[in-house]
Amino acid sequence: MTDTTQELKVTAASDIAVDHEALDASIREFAGPNGDTYVTAFHKIHNATGWMPxxxxxxxxxxxxxxxxxxxxxxxxxxxxILEMIAWVQLGRGLWGNPGAAFLDRAETQSARAAEFLQRAEAAKAAGEDPARFEKLAANLTKAAEDSLAQGQAASSEAMGILLTGLALLLIVKLVQGFFGNSVYERQYSRWRITPGSVENGRRTKNIVLGLFLVAAIAPLTVYKFTVASPSELLNVFPEKEVSQVFLGEGNATLFSTIANWLEARIDETARAGADVFDGVTAGVRSVLNTLTVALSGTPWPVVMLVICVTAWRAAGPRVAIFTAASLAYIAMLGYWEVAMETVALVGAAVVICVAFGIPLGIWFGKSQRAYRAAEPVLDLMQTLPAFVYLIPIIAFFGTGNPPGILATIIFGMPPVIRLTALGMQGVPESIKEAATAFGASRFQLLKDVEVPLALPSIMAGVNQTILMCLSMVVIISLIGGGGLGKVILEALQYAAKGPGLLGGFAILFCAMVIDRIVQGAFRREDLKQ
Amino acid sequence: MAEPVVRLSNVWKVFGTRAAEAMQAIRAEGLGKPEVLKRFQCVVGVQDASFEVPRGEIFCIMGLSGSGKSTLVRHVNRLIAPTSGQIEILGRDISSLNERELREVRAKQIGMVFQHMALMPHRSVRDNVAYPLEIRKVAKSRRWAISDHALGLVNLTGYEDRLPKELSGGMQQRVGIARALASDPEILLMDEPFSALDPLIRLQLQDQFKALVAQLQKTTLFITHDLDEAIRIGHRIAIMKDGVIVQIGTPEEIVMNPADDYVREFVKGISKLKLVKAHSIMQPMDSHKGPLDGAPRADEGADLDQLINLSVATDLPVVITEAGRDVGIVTKPQLLRGIQGGKDD
Structure with a gap:
């Protein structure tokens, strides 16, 4: 028989002996020099039950x-x-910081001025004029000098206090270091046992040199800067001009202006060179926008309202339909109908373009990890770069008005649909894909019948996110000539018109909520409905 | 025997980026699994597997997790391509097929059932079963009819329009079987189909499945980690360990003559009563000195259970007959040893 029967010895928990030999060897290996000290220390820590080792x-x-x-x-x-430096800075301030110096200086000048005025009073008296004015000034100055002197002395005696605080702080820091050093080191040892490769052990020359360098680079300068009454100007401000001169030579422009000018020239050049391309893009965007504008603004308003309400009813049920009707009534009765439809057309155009490019890209990224990794920084950039930053090049390349506004909206709104499509694609269970392949599905059939339907909830969440992101850009694009409700808000902002601004803001909010509810309702997958 | 439906010859599968190199080294130097892992960071999934499955046979591949049984069976429909070796389906080398031909073979000749059902949650039961037909662009009316018929075969009539999640685990797996049967394939690949089900349902499905396959005459490769299941279902069993096929044989052969300690360990707890047949424990006629008048008679295919029933009524040995001719005898000691698993005295 292959199985070896092993006799199990049952020992009471209290009788189980600690295997010191293996532990000691391991601690010695970890600690390197001074191993025995740490063996003793770690044993004490291991045996301790309180919080204080x-x-x-x-x-x-x-x-x-x-x-x-x-x-x-x-x-x-x-x-x-950091702790030691705080203590050292206190010590330094106490020792040579001389916090009363400024006051004492002032007291000196003040008494000098008082003496001067007294002299002038004497002179006036000698000349037979009234010295009262000068005498009064001198008396005031003398009093001020006395105050300053008192303050200076108080500050100087405070220096003693600061010195003592510093000393006490240093002592406490040292005690903390001494008492907790071993505990922290023991924790490092525990981690080292798990991953000996990535946790440092022993005492390494490389580390000592690095530590010395860091302390030497950080501590003296910092203590100097905080303790000296008037530290060198070099430490306060980065010498940007001087550095520029090192690179560009004496008397030239700064690095900043040089690079900025160069960039500006390149952008202008690109805009000129690629004018046809940019015009083409603008035309493409405009055609999408025009189609939507015709559909929303050209169609008689009762028809549009009816269609929106019925869509809401069919897609998301009666409650959303009632909410939609109320929102439409608000927008129409406050006279926002035209601009609201322009906004919806703007957002709609942006969303259509985002989805048309975002879903295929997301599918690609979901299948190719390498492509996704390459695109990830770009997506991050698109989402985190403040909109105002890319509004400028957009004006340079595409001019102002609605189509460039839509382009800016696309930059901001596209990442969610790409990301969530990719996420959905990655989340499709391998087993179902394998099953479809085993039954002879081609790659396209696999995509059409399995991957996209199963990723659909995630894709639709992405579309929804994209819609909301696009709506949030409506106000910002009005800065580069975008119309719609954003323009209403921008105007209200310019004149600090509180009422119109608030009303317009609610109109945008209702637009967003209606679109969100309808889209969420429409794309809930049949098998996921409750 | 006619042309085997499935034939694997010397199939190797090495996983890893340096698989080809590793394969060469294995050939040239006869490296073992651990050396390959160390030198090439490659895992050997299947080692030199060869077998043939004739039409209508249920061929079980038994092994523990990680023994390479799932990997091996995925070579049959080339979900996994072999590193070396040949796989023939109905006489066609599956490696030589192009993309389109391969899809055709998968859609028409091979049905597969998976451990975790792998049904599409957004499609009705009927549309799930009809999917292999849909891939082949069969008209909707035909595929609905066929899929309803297949669902009838697995006793799921009435559930056609339900979604998979509305069905129990056992029912879902029956949908999986119906889907595999829908395109009327020659070959069924069953990848631990009943492992995720509870024991009672499993037993039921095993019986249903065995009857169904016998009726439809499907050639089946059935993966399982459960020897009981393999013995219940399989005509022949291949036992795998660490990517190697350790033994191939009928359940009786495996139980009576395990190839090594590993197999012996496995079959230790298996009940032999229904498994061991008279012909494998009988002795020659002349080994019994004395009259055999009134001795009970049994066919050589009778199992131990039947022999015991005959034997308790008499002191004489049981005479074994083949086509009406006496061919041997089974005495009580042999019978008892047979129950123990065929140990010699």
């Missing part, structure tokens, strides 16, 4: 961040460095 590491206390660096405990290195 009964160990004190004298080297951690004395050297602080340097000890942490040498042992590769970088989190502790930064923590200790």
């Amino acid at each position: 009964p160990t004190f590491n004298i080297w951690a206390a004395l050297l602080g961040p340097l000890w942490a660096a040498a042992r590769g405990v970088w989190g502790m290195f930064w923590g200790f460095l």
Whole structure:
């Protein structure tokens, strides 16, 4: 028989012995130099049950961040460095900061001025004029000088207090370092046991050098800057002009202006060179927009309203239909109908283009990890770059008006539909794809019958997100000549017109909610409905 | 015997980016699995598998998780391409087919059932079953009729318009079987179809499935990790371990003559009563000295259970007959040893 019967010895939990030998060897391997000290310390930590470990590491206390660096405990290195520097800065201020100096200086000048005025009073008296004015001034100045002197002395005596605080702080920091150094190091040891490759162990020269360098680079400058009464100007402001001169030579423009001018020239050049392309894009966008505008504004308003309400009813039920009717009534009765339809046409055009390009891209990214990884930074950029930044090149390339506004909207609105389509595609269970393949489905059939239908909830969530993102751009694109409700808001903002602004804002909100509800209702998949 | 429906010869599958290199090294140096992993970071999924399955046979492939049985069976419809070796379906080398031909073979000649059903949640039961036909562009009226018929075969009439999630696990798996049967394939590939079901339902489905396949005469490759299931269903069983086929044989052969300790360990707990037949434990006629008058008679295909019933009524051995001719005898000691698993004295 292959199975070996092993006798199991049952031991009470309290009688189980700790295997010190293996543990000690492992700790020694981890700690490197001074292994035995750490064996003892870690045993104390392992045996402790309270929160305060009964160990004190004298080297951690004395050297602080340097000890942490040498042992590769970088989190502790930064923590200790900051704590020690706060203490050192206090000490420095107490020792040579002389916080009363400014007041004492002032007192001196003030008494000098008082003496001057007294002299002038004497002179006036000698000349037979009335010295009262000068005497009064001198008396005031003398009083001010006395005040300053008092303040200066108070500040100077405060210096003693700061010095003492600094000393106390340093002592506390050192104690904390000494008492908790081993505990933190023990935690590093526990992590090292799990992943010996990625957690540092032992005492490494490389780490000591790096720690020394960091302390030398950070501590003296910082302490100097915070303690000296008037530190060098070089430490306050980055010498941007001087650096520019190093690169561009004496008397030339700054790096900033050079690069900005160069960029501007390139953009102008590109705009001229690619005028046909950009005009073509604008024309394409305009044709989509025009179609939608004709459909929404050209059709008689009662028809459009009826169609919207019925769509809401069919897609999302009676409650949404009632809400839709109320929203439409609000928009129409406040006179926003025309502009609201323009807004819907703008957003609609942007969404149509986003979806037309975003879904195929998302499908591609869902299938090709490499393409997705390459596109990810671009998508991040599209979403995080503030809209105002890309409004400028858009004006340069496409001019102003509605079509460039739609392009700006597309940049902001496209990422969600791409991302969620890709996510949905990746979420399609492998087993179902395999089954379809096993029954002879071609790649296109697989996509059409399995992947897209199963990814549809995610894709529709993406479309919905895109719609809402596009709506949120409506106000911003009015800055580059986009029309619709955004323009209403922009005008209200310019004249600080509170009432019109609020009414227009609600009109946008209702548009968004109606579109959102209808789309959500329309694309809920049959098998996912409750 | 006629042309086998499925034939695998010397199939190897090595997973990894350096599979071709690894395969060459295996050929040249006879590397083992651990060395291949170490030198090429490649995993050997299937090692030198060869077998043939004649028409109408249920061929079980039994092994534990990770033994390569699922990988092996996916070679048959080339969901996985072999690193080396040949796979023939009805005499056609499946590696030589182009994309279109391969899809045609998959759609027409091979039906597959999966452990986790793999039904499409957005399609009705009927449309799920009809999907292989839809791929082949069969008209809707035909595919609905065929799919209703297939659902009838697995006793699911009345559920055609339900969505898969409205059905229980056992019913969903029957939909999976109906889908595999819908295109009337020559070959059924069953990838642990009943593993995810509870024991009672599993037993029921095993019986239904066996009857159905016998009736429809489908050649079946049936994967399972459960030897009981393999013995219940299979005409022959291949036992796999670490990508190697350790033994191929009928259930009786495997139970009576395990090829090695690994197989022996497996068959230890299997009840032999219904499995072991008289011909494998009988002794020659002349081994019994004495009269055999009034001794009970049994056919050589009688199992131990039947032999015990005959044997308790008499002190004489049971005489085994083949086509009316006496060919051997089974004495009580042999019978008892047979129950234990064919150990010699």
